[in-house]
Amino acid sequence: MTQLYSAVDFRTAPHDLPCRRVADAQQSGAIPTFPYFNCARWISSYRISPNFKAYGGGTYCFTLTVKSPPGCTSYCCTKSDVKKIEFNVRRECNVLGAVIKSTVNGAPTRIGPAFEYPPAGPPGSAILRLTQLGLGPGDDGAQVCLTLAANALGRGCSTLEELCVPPPGRPGSTCSVALFDSQLDCCPISTVSAPIPQTPPLLAGRDGPFPPTIYPPPPPPLPPPATPTPCTVCAYLTLTPSSPIYPISITTEQCDNFAEIITADVSSQAEMVAAPLLDMPYTTSCSETQIKVCGTFKSAVETASLQTWVTSRVAHWLSLATGDSSSGSGGSCPAFLYGYRVTVTVGGDGQWPTIPASCLSASVSTVCEAQPVPYPKCACNSRPRATPFAAIPLIFKAPGRTSSTTLYCFTTDVISPYSSTGSCGSSTTLLKAEIWANEAKRRKVVAIAVQPANSTDLTFHAPTWGAVGEQTLKATPLMWDLTQANGGKICLELDKATDLGSFCNNVPGSPPTCWITFFSPDKKCCPLFAASLM
Known part of the structure; x- marks a missing residue:
């Protein structure tokens, strides 16, 4: 199992009231629920066991479990790691001189725990972060421990009940814990509480025969209460x-x-x-x-x-x-x-x-239902199924060629056109594809990559844009036949910090969605399709 290093005390942590007021003003409340970040919260190979262990002296330990959910093949289930752990906590615990130490498998962590006020969280929200953990698939059963201590004046939080903000309806000693991967794509949430104490058996630990005990006769039974209807x-x-x-x-x-x-x-x-x-x-x-x-x-x-x-x-x-x-x-x-x-x-x-x-x-x-969009800009038949060429409605995300880029890929398909005998429906060649994109972010796209179905490699091209005001990013020329288009890929290589939804002129508040249109050789047919990030 991985072992990590060091500890911290919070004598230098922000603790005065003016700082808190500034933090409140900077918290937008855009994401009102823990972990106050846009990430995949539910499916992952990593979880924290539902019960923590209390060892006294303010020390509490949490067990990491690694088990891929059946049938899950996404990145969060197959390739993610655990870079950091965040706890949903009360900001009142961040006081001068209070000490919080953290260990993994008994060794102090490289970087000590730190309080943070999440920018997208509601005013007053706070997290306790343990980062640079370096945990992965081989760390099933790893023990992550916190030791809590108040300052010399008795201020601060020395128990989990004081530290954690419990989920609604859960007891005070319950903690919400999020596990983040290095890409910050996955953040599965675990709810962790104290184990239910076991009631010792009657007369446990006593040996030998016992003299008979004489009890007074019981009182007459009360009438049974009315049975509730389930x-x-x-x-x-x-x-x-x-x-x-x-x-x-x-x-x-x-x-x-x-x-x-x-x-x-x-x-x-x-x-x-x-x-x-x-x-x-x-x-x-x-x-x-x-x-x-x-x-x-x-x-x-x-x-x-x-x-x-x-x-x-x-x-x-x-x-x-x-x-x-x-x-x-x-x-x-x-x-x-x-x-x-x-x-x-x-x-x-x-x-x-x-x-x-x-x-x-x-x-x-x-x-x-798809809402009308002002695209494409040219006069052509943009009705879906006008030609046999289509895009499945899912965009898949993959690593780019460098650590600073990400690929977002459409998958092309061949379908039955609504009129196979018309001029559009009888088309057998895909001339080019065009994507409705925000031209103000043209410097955020590094390349366009294409891969026909009969190829095993992506080919990268410099991005080509339409005239100013057309909001059009082009994948051209393609000249694919039906076989090449049946399972082909058209990918955007974007700067990793770029949000796909804003790049693709997305509707605010909706899942990241892009619009792509496929042109026939005479450019009279251009069926338009939407695809959303998986």
Whole structure:
């Protein structure tokens, strides 16, 4: 296992009130939930075990687990590392003279822990950061420990209960922990709390026979209390196709992710309002177009206190499914959901769309559809499926040729045109591709890379732009036939610090989406397609 070095005390950390006021002013609140950063929070090979170990003297240890989720092939599951760990903490713990030390597998970390005020977090939010950890796939079981101590005046936080901001509804000693990779793409969140103490067996540790004990007769039994009526509640995420160009299927990974979010949300809120569930696991079922998560509450009467929360929460679950942080008009869905109605429903245990009533009910939906865009600039037939050439609605991210660049790749495809006998539908050559891009960021694109389906290598070209005001980045010439276009790649090599959404004239608040159009040799046909970052 990896062993790291050193420790720090916070005598030089920012602690005075004016500094805090400046930090408050600089925190935008753009990302209101921990870890206050735009990254993949749910799927990864790395987790912190759900229970920490307390050793006394302010020392607490956390166990790193490394296990790739079944069927997950993304970067976060196969290639990521753990560069840093962040805890969601109270900023009041950052006081002069208070000491926090950190170790990995018993050795002090290279860089000691530090308090930070995340710029995108809400005013008052704070994190405790451990960085330069260098942990990876071979570090399953690694022990990461914190030792907390107040200053000489007794100020500061000497327990996790004082340090951590618990998730809603969780006890005070519960910590939210995020694990970041070196690229800051992955930040899986773990919720860690103290283990449940085990009740020692009656008379544990005593030996030998015991004399009989004589007890007075028990009082007559009270009449049994009324038995509460249990209540089964299910949450459904359903995709209903209308006219998608590319039909999609919910993956096992996506099903597991959504089910995990639902169960964590419901369990936390139920505990907060004292609406207990039966001591039995949630059930999850998945199909190509639906995720269903069910749990059973002990009492339908007590569960009614969750109704107001559920009514508002379904909109949040819908936004997680669509990636839409706007008002939910459907125009901000990722491109791979275009042509689908996405619905989140809460009700009884049944079959969609006939869902029985239950003690909780709510429903919200949105229709995902491509919004009109002022592109392409030329007069041509831009209707999707005008020609056999298309782009699948997913953009894949990959490392660039240097450590300072990133590749964002479209995948070309061959489909059935809506009119195979027309002049566009009978086209068999892809002349060129053009991308709707922000020409103010033209210096952020390093190269255009292309790879026909019958090649194993990307070929890089200097970027070519249209006339000023056309907002057009060109991949030209291609001159691909149907075989070369069936699985070809067209990639943007961007400066690593460049946001894909702003480069591609993206709608604010929506998942990063780019528009690409494919031209026939006579330039009269130019079907337009949208693709969103995976």
